[in-house]
Every structure is written in structure tokens, then in C-alpha cells.
Amino acid sequence: MxxxxxxxxxxxxxxxxxxxxxxxxxxxxxxxxxxxxxxxxxxxxxxxxxxxxxxxxxxxxxxxxxxxxxxxxxxxxxxLWNHPRFHAYFANSSSGPAILAEMATAALNVNVMLWDAAPAAAAVETTVLGWLADMLGYPADGDAVLVDGASLATLYALAAARERLAGLQIRQHGMASAPQLRIYTSDHTHSSVDKAAITLGIGLDNVVHLPARPDGSLDPRALDEHIRQDLRAGYRPMAVVATIGTTSTGAVDPLGEIAEVCAAHGVWLHADAAYGGFWRLTDRVRGHLPDLDVADSLVANPHKVLLCPMEASALFCRHPEALSNTFRLVPEYLTTRHEDGSVDFMNYSLQLGRQFRALKLWWIIKSFGSRGIADRLTAACDMADQLRKAADNTPHWRVENAHSPFPLVCLRYAPPGLTPEQTDDLNRRIHHRINEHGRSYVSHTVLSCGYVIRVSIGNIHTRQEDIDGLWHELTTAAAEGSAA
Ligand SMILES: Cc1ncc(COP(=O)(O)O)c(C=O)c1O
Known part of the structure; x- marks a missing residue:
């Protein structure tokens, strides 16, 4: 048988x-x-x-x-984050070319750790990083690498900053005999900086969160004063993290002035442009952003803005070798021959085995062109303007982040006769009602005015009718909430 x-x-x-x-x-x-x-x-x-x-x-x-x-x-x-009416956190997109690229990436399954392990993939990553640097207005001749997200990119940048501190050689000797290092941010800076401080052994106590100005930005004068005070107290200022597009309100830190403070004190400047960086592609935003090339390191997330699915974040460092001097460690089994032009991406972060992340970006940028991407970003800005206009023209609605150049709208409904707590509660109910209904999806934050509803616009499928529908939902929920 x-x-x-x-x-x-x-x-x-x-x-x-x-x-x-x-x-x-x-x-x-x-x-x-x-x-x-x-x-x-x-x-x-x-x-x-x-x-x-x-x-x-x-x-x-x-x-x-x-x-x-x-x-x-x-x-x-x-x-469904890739839904036209997903407006929570930062609305992002997974576009057609990227969806297919993910499939091709898995089929080829190359590991972009060493040049020999994936030669043309490393070449594509180099090219894509050059294009991204171009979009950001950042020099492409330093170190650059694609990583999974901005949180790890910031960790790597701060590790490089720490390694450049003169006379410490923390990579070799550890932190035991190091002075107390300090990192400076505003209180609107993303929590990934605190996580990096935890991981690097710097400690949460040594992350100085300076109170943001009313427009959500870091105050360079307060920064300068605090650094001077810390120097007098014996701390070693290590890095400043400035944000281009803060998470809560899309505020922009004054990078040029902050760079001057950093230069005066020999402190590393890391720019977290995870959200804001690639909006530079559209004329509608570019004029409102500072030049990014003053930063020692920079992160910007294609997976937030460039029609690209999770996970893709680009880390740049102006100083050649700053990342590789921090992370290069080559055991015998990873030694390979070197030739002119070969790049070993394993040397630029903690990651050894690395996905061919650049392929999806290569396909997106070639398929839409930078102009096609810019046009889509401009359309998102137009829709955000319409929403702001609707709120401005409707009694008791306020746009609470009018300073932000990005299509991120923070709304608060404040009819007369309510206490701040009652107004918070009303806005919380409006927010929850929208999400419970499920037609649209929004998130919230708390600002000095209180609870606000955040509407982020940026999905490739979103149309004006979706935003009109959301506005109708918001005003209906507000009327019902006020009557309740
Ligand atoms: C300003 C900013 N930085 C960093 C991050 C972390 O990004 P990631 O999720 O890619 O780690 C975020 C996330 O929203 C952010 O808004």
C-alpha cells in the first residue's frame, strides 16, 4: 500500500x-x-x-x-488607520506601491546588514536616504539609516551625542564614572526622549522639560538660562531635542535660535521632525518651517507622512561617522571584504538583521514623484483649512492650535455658562461619541485651555466630503451633549 x-x-x-x-x-x-x-x-x-x-x-x-x-x-x-476618516494621533497612509513593495520585500527577504548580504538593497537604501535628505533640506554626506520608528531613531541619535562628549568614552567605559548628563526638551516633547534617557542610563531626573511657550514651542532664552544654571551646578549638558511638529498641537520649535544656544555651550542638537519634516514638501508648510540643516541629527518619519505604511523612519546625522563610531562592532563572522562604495548598514544602529525597508520608499517616490506626493500633502492642508474655517465661523467652537502650519486641528467647544471642568467633560463626551459612532475616528489632548479634540488629516483616501461629514458629526454631538 x-x-x-x-x-x-x-x-x-x-x-x-x-x-x-x-x-x-x-x-x-x-x-x-x-x-x-x-x-x-x-x-x-x-x-x-x-x-x-x-x-x-x-x-x-x-x-x-x-x-x-x-x-x-x-x-x-x-x-483602520488606512481609512479616509481616521483622524486620530497622526493620520497616515499605506499607498498602493508600498503595499505591493511590502509583498516583494518579503518575497526577496534580503537582510540589509552588510553590503555583501544585500548589495543592491543597500544601494537602494543609500539612494532613498539621499532623496529623503533632499526633501528635508538636510546634508546627505553624513551618516544616515532607515530604522523602524522615531523612538529608536532618537535613542540612536542621543547615543551618538553621548559618544561625542569629550573625554568620556562611555561606549568603552560605561556610565559609572560619568558626570550627571542632561537632556533638554520642552514639556511638549515626545515621550520617546524620556524612554531614550531611561535606556541610555541617563535617567528621567536628567531630562529637563522646560515649560513651552503659549504656542507650544521651546523657549531658547529659557533653554540658555537653564543650561547655564546646570553648568554652575556641575551637570554636563549633553543634548537638546527640538521638535518640528509636536505631538499634541503640531508646534514648531525655533530650531535656528536653539542651534545658537547649543553651539554656544557645545551641546548636541537633535531635531525630532518625525511628524513635521516631510510636510516641508508642500509650499503650504515649507515657509513656516526653520531650516533643518542646523541640527546635528534629525529624524523624520516616512510612515507618518510619505504615504508609507509602518515601519519606516529616517535618521540623519550631519557628522560623518558619528553613528557608526557609536554602533560599529564587527565580530569575526561578520567580517567581509570592503570595496569602494560598499555600505554596511548594521554599523549605524543597534539592529543587525534589517528588512529591505527602502524598497517601499523607492516605489512610492518613483510612482508618485515628489510632486505627486507634495500635491497630496497640499490637499490635506486645504482640507484642514476648511475645517478651521468652519470652526472659526461657528459660535463657541475654537481652534486651539492656530499656530500650527500642519493639517492637525485641535478643536474645543466652549458654550457659555459652563465651568472649565464641565467644558472638559462636554468635549470628552463629543470625542467619545464620534468614536463610538465609528464613522470617523479622532483623538484628544489636554492643553492649558483644557480637553481638546485632535483632528489629524493626512490619509491618502481622505476627501473634502469626509471632513464635511466629520464637522457635521462634531456639531451634532456638541448640540446633543449640550442638551444632555
Ligand atoms: C513628535 C514625535 N516624535 C516621535 C514619535 C515616535 O514615533 P514612532 O512611533 O515612529 O516611534 C512621535 C509619535 O507620534 C511623535 O509624534
Whole structure:
């Protein structure tokens, strides 16, 4: 009797194409019906676990069944960031070329750690980093690398800043005999700076969060004074992190003036342009941004602005070798021959094995062109202007971040006769009502005025009708909330 064993090995190329076509037809339906779908789910967490929690599958399952389960049990219970009416946090996009690039990246599965391990992929990454530097107006002749996100990029930049501190050689000797190092930010700076201080052994106590000015920006004079005070007290000022597009309100720190303070004290300046950097592509924003090339290091996130899915963040450092002198460590098994032009990206961060992240950016930038990307960013700015105008023209609505050049609108509804606490509560109810309804999805922050509703516009599918609809929802929720 002969038994037929299941074949070993991968799907055949024909299987891959057949299943790929099924997936693409699902994606087509997904995008054709996306606008009619809710942005989020309201299923309780335990129930969502129950939908997907099953014993380890021992026997093979046909791919169409796996796909069906994903579409029936997973997709409806996601918060869809790539939805035209997703306006929470920072609205971002996953565009067609990037979706296909992710598939090609996985198929090629190269590891961009050493030149020999992925030669043309390292060349594409070099080219893409040059294009991104061009978009940002930042010199491309220093160190540069693609990483997963701005949080790690900032950690790496601050590690490089620490390594450049004269006379300490912390990479070699550790922190035990180092003086107390200080990092300066505003109280609007992203928490990734604090996480970096935790990781680098600098400690949360040594991150100085200076109170932001009313427009949310870091005050260079207060910075200068605090650095002087710290020097007198025996601290060693290490770095300033300035932000181009703060998380809460899209404020812009005055980078040029901050750079002067940093230069005067020999302190490293890291610019966190995770959100704001690539908006420089559109004329509508560029004129409101400082030159970025004064910063010693810079991070900007394609996965926030450049129509690019998670994860892709670009880290630049003006000083050649500053990143590589911090992270280069080559055990014998990783030694390879070097030739003119070869780049070993493993030397620029903690990551050894690295995805071919540059491919999706290469495809996005070539497919849309920088002009096509800029036009889409301009359209987002136009829609944000319309929303601001609607709020300005409606009694009791206020735009609380009018200073921000980005399509991020912080709204507060403040009818007369309510205490600040009651107004906070009303805005919280408006926010929750929008998200419970599920047609649109927004987030919030708390400013000196109180609780505000944040509307970030930047998804590639968003149209004016989506913003008009959101405004209708906001005003309806406000009227119902006031009457309640
Ligand atoms: C200003 C700023 N910096 C850094 C980050 C962290 O980015 P990532 O999620 O890529 O680590 C964020 C996230 O929203 C941010 O708004």
C-alpha cells in the first residue's frame, strides 16, 4: 500500500500566484468598500481574543480558508488607520506601491546588514536616504539609516551625542564614572526622549522639560538660562531635542535660535521632525518651517507622512561617522571584504538583521514623484483649512492650535455658562461619541485651555466630503451633549 505524504517545501510558484490573486481581489474589495465601513470596532477585548484564540494548528489549512477567517474575524475588529476618516494621533497612509513593495520585500527577504548580504538593497537604501535628505533640506554626506520608528531613531541619535562628549568614552567605559548628563526638551516633547534617557542610563531626573511657550514651542532664552544654571551646578549638558511638529498641537520649535544656544555651550542638537519634516514638501508648510540643516541629527518619519505604511523612519546625522563610531562592532563572522562604495548598514544602529525597508520608499517616490506626493500633502492642508474655517465661523467652537502650519486641528467647544471642568467633560463626551459612532475616528489632548479634540488629516483616501461629514458629526454631538 502506498501512502501519499503531504509534499514538503513551499507553495509552488503557481500556488503563490493563485493565492496572491485571491488576496488582491480581497484587497480590491476592501478599498472599494472602505468608505462605507466603520473606522473602528466596539467588540469587547475578550470577545476579540475568542475569535482568534485556537489550539496550535497541526494540520495544514487551505489558504483561502485562512484568508476568509482573517477577513471575517480580524479585519472587522481592527481600527483602520488606512481609512479616509481616521483622524486620530497622526493620520497616515499605506499607498498602493508600498503595499505591493511590502509583498516583494518579503518575497526577496534580503537582510540589509552588510553590503555583501544585500548589495543592491543597500544601494537602494543609500539612494532613498539621499532623496529623503533632499526633501528635508538636510546634508546627505553624513551618516544616515532607515530604522523602524522615531523612538529608536532618537535613542540612536542621543547615543551618538553621548559618544561625542569629550573625554568620556562611555561606549568603552560605561556610565559609572560619568558626570550627571542632561537632556533638554520642552514639556511638549515626545515621550520617546524620556524612554531614550531611561535606556541610555541617563535617567528621567536628567531630562529637563522646560515649560513651552503659549504656542507650544521651546523657549531658547529659557533653554540658555537653564543650561547655564546646570553648568554652575556641575551637570554636563549633553543634548537638546527640538521638535518640528509636536505631538499634541503640531508646534514648531525655533530650531535656528536653539542651534545658537547649543553651539554656544557645545551641546548636541537633535531635531525630532518625525511628524513635521516631510510636510516641508508642500509650499503650504515649507515657509513656516526653520531650516533643518542646523541640527546635528534629525529624524523624520516616512510612515507618518510619505504615504508609507509602518515601519519606516529616517535618521540623519550631519557628522560623518558619528553613528557608526557609536554602533560599529564587527565580530569575526561578520567580517567581509570592503570595496569602494560598499555600505554596511548594521554599523549605524543597534539592529543587525534589517528588512529591505527602502524598497517601499523607492516605489512610492518613483510612482508618485515628489510632486505627486507634495500635491497630496497640499490637499490635506486645504482640507484642514476648511475645517478651521468652519470652526472659526461657528459660535463657541475654537481652534486651539492656530499656530500650527500642519493639517492637525485641535478643536474645543466652549458654550457659555459652563465651568472649565464641565467644558472638559462636554468635549470628552463629543470625542467619545464620534468614536463610538465609528464613522470617523479622532483623538484628544489636554492643553492649558483644557480637553481638546485632535483632528489629524493626512490619509491618502481622505476627501473634502469626509471632513464635511466629520464637522457635521462634531456639531451634532456638541448640540446633543449640550442638551444632555
Ligand atoms: C513628535 C514625535 N516624535 C516621535 C514619535 C515616535 O514615533 P514612532 O512611533 O515612529 O516611534 C512621535 C509619535 O507620534 C511623535 O509624534
Amino acid at each position: 502506498t501512502t501519499t505524504e503531504p509534499p514538503l517545501g513551499d507553495w509552488t510558484p503557481q500556488d503563490l500566484e493563485d493565492n496572491g490573486r485571491i488576496l488582491l481581489s480581497y484587497l480590491r474589495e476592501h478599498f472599494e468598500t472602505l468608505r462605507a465601513r466603520p473606522v473602528t470596532t466596539h467588540r469587547p477585548a475578550r470577545e476579540i481574543h475568542t475569535l482568534v484564540d485556537e489550539p496550535l494548528p497541526v494540520e495544514p489549512q487551505p489558504f483561502p480558508d485562512v484568508l476568509d477567517q482573517t477577513w471575517n474575524d480580524v479585519r472587522p475588529h481592527l481600527t
